[in-house]
Amino acid sequence: MAEIVIVGGGAAGMMCAAHAAEGGREVLLLEKNEKLGKKLFITGKGRCNLTNEAGPEQMMECIISNPRFMNSSLRSFSSEDTVRYFSERGLALKTERGGRIFPESDKSSDVIRALEKRLEELSVRIRLHTEVTGISPSEEGYLLSVRSPRGKEENLRAKALVIATGGLSYPATGSTGDGFRFAHSLGLALKDRTPSLVPMKVKEIEECRRLMGLSLKNTGIAFRKEGKVLFRDFGEMLFTHFGISGPMILSASARIPGDAYKGGLSLIIDLKPALSQEKLDQRLLRDFKESENRNFIHALHGLLPGKLLPVILERSQIPPDKKVHSVTRQERERLLRLLKEFPLTVTGLRGYEEAVITKGGVSVKEIHPKTMESRKYPGLYFVGEVLDVDALTGGYNLQIAWSTAAAAGRALAERKPI
Numbered sequence: 001m002a003e004i005v006i007v008g009g010g011a012a013g014m015m016c017a018a019h020a021a022e023g024g025r026e027v028l029l030l031e032k033n034e035k036l037g038k039k040l041f042i043t044g045k046g047r048c049n050l051t052n053e054a055g056p057e058q059m060m061e062c063i064i065s066n067p068r069f070m071n072s073s074l075r076s077f078s079s080e081d082t083v084r085y086f087s088e089r090g091l092a093l094k095t096e097r098g099g100r101i102f103p104e105s106d107k108s109s110d111v112i113r114a115l116e117k118r119l120e121e122l123s124v125r126i127r128l129h130t131e132v133t134g135i136s137p138s139e140e141g142y143l144l145s146v147r148s149p150r151g152k153e154e155n156l157r158a159k160a161l162v163i164a165t166g167g168l169s170y171p172a173t174g175s176t177g178d179g180f181r182f183a184h185s186l187g188l189a190l191k192d193r194t195p196s197l198v199p200m201k202v203k204e205i206e207e208c209r210r211l212m213g214l215s216l217k218n219t220g221i222a223f224r225k226e227g228k229v230l231f232r233d234f235g236e237m238l239f240t241h242f243g244i245s246g247p248m249i250l251s252a253s254a255r256i257p258g259d260a261y262k263g264g265l266s267l268i269i270d271l272k273p274a275l276s277q278e279k280l281d282q283r284l285l286r287d288f289k290e291s292e293n294r295n296f297i298h299a300l301h302g303l304l305p306g307k308l309l310p311v312i313l314e315r316s317q318i319p320p321d322k323k324v325h326s327v328t329r330q331e332r333e334r335l336l337r338l339l340k341e342f343p344l345t346v347t348g349l350r351g352y353e354e355a356v357i358t359k360g361g362v363s364v365k366e367i368h369p370k371t372m373e374s375r376k377y378p379g380l381y382f383v384g385e386v387l388d389v390d391a392l393t394g395g396y397n398l399q400i401a402w403s404t405a406a407a408a409g410r411a412l413a414e415r416k417p418i
């Protein structure tokens with residue numbers, strides 16, 4: 001019988017294994033892929049934004065679901081501890097815009113290598129190509145059903161068990177929601193899962209296709225439902241072949257409740273947020289005056305990116321070859337409204353294949369926040385994305401994985417008897 005079995009060799013599984021082994025425990029790490037850290041490899045566009053210099057309080061403000069649950073583990077293993085942990089293991093780090101911390105090499109593979117090296121130093125046993133298909137409590141701990149390479153089925157026994165199987169997003173990396181199924185089979189409460197930090201689909205798909213690749217910086221957005229503003233932001237967004245994406249949209253997907261998309265959600269884009277309605281009107285009047293004998297289309301060139309121009313023209317219903325001097329006041333007002341309040345209808349979120357994280361998961365009510373141990377099943381722990389905790393982009397999600405993993409690893413090291 002193994003002392004401790006950890007299911008899932010991602011960020012949380014590796015960190016938990018290291019902490020338990022540092023405390024002298026014998027650890028077996030099971031990973032269904034052919035290598036460890038497949039998702040970690042693609043984080044931060046291959047550069048791995050492994051944490052953020054924000055302190056625990058500030059970090060909790062960027063955690064959307066259950067920030068208070070993270071209070072204890074973020075304090076006992078903070079982003080400072082993450083930096084120290086990796087730095088002491090020879091990984092040079094750097095801080096970028098917004099306090100985001102990356103390896104100096106810009107290579108996520110260096111983060112994985114640092115962890116793998118640590119696991120080797122600590123003699124953690126690793127079994128790759130090994131998929132856990134079920135878990136159940138047994139007399140002395142837990143029984144695991146395991147599918148090994150070439151499909152061989154076997155049972156393993158563990159005195160303590162850690163579930164670090166991640167969520168459902170980017171399933172090709174191995175995160176296929178197995179931990180949710182294990183929790184469900186044990187009767188543990190789960191919060192509904194949805195893709196989060198994910199692009200959005202819009203009704204005006206043809207327009208989006210025409211605008212595909214256009215990135216709007218310094219743009220204002222407001223999502224409205226039945227007259228109420230659900231989310232407002234200022235920054236960067238991107239048009240794609242199916243709708244919209246980019247940093248602001250991903251953040252919005254994490255903040256807006258899932259039921260708001262039913263029947264469509266109104267998105268209003270302020271294309272000129274630096275100018276008030278009045279100032280923009282004055283600017284239009286000035287531009288119109290300068291080109292009064294030219295076709296209307298020429299009066300807008302300095303105002304909008306080229307890709308956006310035909311879409312705005314069409315929506316304004318002002319013929320592009322109309323002479324500027326004959327554009328009516330109503331037409332100008334229509335144009336003004338479009339520039340300040342360009343409307344789109346969001347019909348839903350894209351799927352897990354494109355989601356950075358999974359919202360929902362094992363209810364934090366089931367878990368001791370100091371140790372990540374199940375309240376109902378002593379000796380069973382949940383760490384990382386499998387838990388109902390998620391955050392904005394910026395290194396916070398990986399910090400959730402490191403902090404929860406360190407909390408469980410340390411608790412396992414101190415557990416008596418194991």
Ligand SMILES: Cc1cc2nc3c(=O)[nH]c(=O)nc-3n(C[C@H](O)[C@H](O)[C@H](O)COP(=O)(O)OP(=O)(O)OC[C@H]3O[C@@H](n4cnc5c(N)ncnc54)[C@H](O)[C@@H]3O)c2cc1C
Pocket residue numbers: 007008009010011012013030031032033036037038039040042043044045048049050051130131132133164165166167169170173174175176177178179355356357383384385386394395396397398399401
């Ligand atoms: C494209 C992308 C970019 C991202 N960039 C960042 C970033 O820069 N910064 C940041 O903070 N966060 C980022 N994230 C989020 C971050 O990757 C996750 O929050 C984090 O990886 C969660 O760690 P985890 O260990 O809980 O799960 P995972 O990393 O998903 O690891 C789970 C592991 O468990 C294994 N597993 C699953 N089921 C079984 C089973 N039944 N048996 C055996 N093994 C199993 C899987 O194969 C996998 O290796 C990004 C996510 C994506 C998709």
